[in-house]
Amino acid sequence: MRRKMIGLCEATKLYGGAGITTFPRPRYVPDGFCEWCGKPLPKRRSSCCSNECTWYFNRATNSAYGAGGGGGYRNHIMRRDNYTCQRCGTFHAWVNENGIPCPTSDGELDVHHIIPVSEGGDDNPENLITLCRDCHKEIHRRNDERDIV
Numbered sequence: 588m589r590r591k592m593i594g595l596c597e598a599t600k601l602y603g604g605a606g607i608t609t610f611p612r613p614r615y616v617p618d619g620f621c622e623w624c625g626k627p628l629p630k631r632r633s634s635c636c637s638n639e640c641t642w643y644f645n646r647a648t649n650s651a652y653g654a655g656g657g658g659g660y661r662n663h664i665m666r667r668d669n670y671t672c673q674r675c676g677t678f679h680a681w682v683n684e685n686g687i688p689c690p691t692s693d694g695e696l697d698v699h700h701i702i703p704v705s706e707g708g709d710d711n712p713e714n715l716i717t718l719c720r721d722c723h724k725e726i727h728r729r730n731d732e733r734d735i736v
Contacts, residue, residue, distance in 0.1 A: 592698065593710045595659035602711050610667040615680070615688040623647075624685050647681060647689045660710070661698045668717035670696065675722050697723040703730075 593601070619628055623640035635641040670680040670690060679696050680688035699718045702708030718726070 592661055595663065598660045598663075598710060598712075610663050612666055613669055613680070613690050615690075622689075623683065623687065625687055643683070644689065647683060648691045664698045664712060664715045665696055665717045666690065667712070671717065672696070672719035672722050673716040674718055674726070677719055679719060695720050699723055699726065 614622060616622055616625055620626065621628055621632075621634075621636035621640050623635050623644040626636050628634075628636050635644050669678070671678045678688070681691045682688050697718050697720060698715050700708045700710075701714050701716060708714050
């Protein structure tokens with residue numbers, strides 16, 4: 588049975604904020620350009636060029652930031668790993684209609700415990716990696732086969 592990962596606040600208390608909350612959100616456009624449409628940013632704007640672009644960007648990336656039960660902490664691990672499967676190398680950020688990747692887990696990524704919790708592993712960021720669903724299933728299928736033999 589799958590257990591919920593600890594939340595971001597609890598992880599920060601247990602493992603220290605420096606090792607968890609310092610993973611910056613990846614930007615897939617150069618500084619000074621809108622993260623949604625790619626146009627140059629007007630003065631006093633730091634992420635999106637308009638309220639409309641801000642709304643679309645926030646809506647597209649919301650799944651990565653919300654999600655109770657460790658969603659925030661899971662997203663920090665995915666953020667650290669640049670939304671890329673650490674086994675097969677596939678990049679999983681969602682690409683919007685402007686051709687710009689948006690930092691979201693797209694539902695195809697999992698956070699995997701290198702040392703399983705059942706074997707004493709914990710939620711320390713050093714024990715967690717980002718895997719795509721296919722690689723994650725393959726790793727667990729191999730582990731299950733080993734247990735049967």
